[in-house]
Amino acid sequence: MPNILKFLRTTMETPNKKDAKQRSGEKSRCQVCGNTFYDAYELKVHIRTHTGEKPYSCSICQKSFSVNSNLKRHIRTHIGEKRFVCKICGTAFAENHHLSRHIQTHTGDKPCSCKICGSAFSVKRDLQNHLRTHTGEKPYSCDVCGCAFAQILGLQRHNRKHTGETPYSCKSCPSAFSIKSALNTHVKKMHVEENTCFCQICGKAFSEKHHLKRHLQTHTGEKVCSCNICGNAFSDNSYLKTHMRVHSGEKPFSCEICGSSFTVKSSLKAHVKRIHK
Incomplete structure (x- = not known):
């Protein structure tokens, strides 16, 4: 297998999308798994699932992707762009x-x-x-340890164990975590007292102001969304x-x-x- 992957990395052509579409009547076959594709460009992208090649890198956080469209999608998480309304x-x-x-x-x-x-x-x-x-x-497998998952999100969370990525940061201290639930547990354990908001009607405590605001509507009976x-x-x-x-x-x-x-x-x-x- 390593020899095949080396061959694929070093000898495969690098057609662009335009050329690939012109040859779309002819199927291309992957030499590793045997899957067939309608053009060489699709095969080239597919090969990256075997080689692990990720040529498109985010200039903000350095995270890499196998296809450019995934990079563009990722960049929106940094800039907060939401153009579909x-x-x-x-x-x-x-x-x-x-x-x-x-x-x-x-x-x-x-x-x-x-x-x-x-x-x-x-x-x-x-x-x-x-x-x-x-x-x-379970079609999503970890390249490092082989663990398989039914959902891509499961694999993404798992990969953070290997990369050390901690995208969920605490607003009250420098701590950061690989999954959101760990951050929530940390906040409740370490910062709940300093961030506590109290209901003046019943005395119930909340860690977030918007939770308190939502709770107050249980007293007023107000229902603003239908x-x-x-x-x-x-x-x-x-x-x-x-x-x-x-x-x-x-x-x-x-x-x-x-x-x-x-x-x-x-x-x-x-x-x-x-x-x-």
Whole structure:
């Protein structure tokens, strides 16, 4: 295998997209895994999954990518660019497919159905993720230790163990963490007293002001956000967003071990505790 990879790195042509499209009638075969592609450019990009080549680097954080489109997508996380805006509610997104998924929370459309159990989903990606709960497929493997995952997010989190990357930083001290849950645990353990906000009505304490603001609406009974599909009203926009998943079938919280998806994070935590511990 190493000899084949060396051959691929040193001898393969480097066609551009334009030339590749002109030769699209002829299939190209990967010498490592045998997969075929309609043009040499697609094969060249595919080869990087074997060689580990990542020629596109972020000038801000030095993270590298195998294709330029992934680099462009990553850069938006630094600059905060969200150019895809929902015409219904005004919510903005960095990626068009995120907007497309969001729009279906308004329409309630679920065009993708599982042929095994009948579950319906608003986008094909959610269906594909769901299918792995039936097949047990784990297509995302770590290049360092070989651990496999059903979801790409599981692999990305796992890779941080090898790279030492800690993208989640504490606002109160220099501590940084590889996963968000570890940051949340740190804040509650180390900084909860210095950041505590108290409800003047019942005395309940909160670590964030917006949590206190949301709590106060339980006293006032104010419900400022309503569902345009069924009319249910909620005191906070985050509750409305969670509710909309009932209509859309969206399940954004996926188990990195088996691929099962859930509408709320608490259900994912309960699943992990019950099934995998």
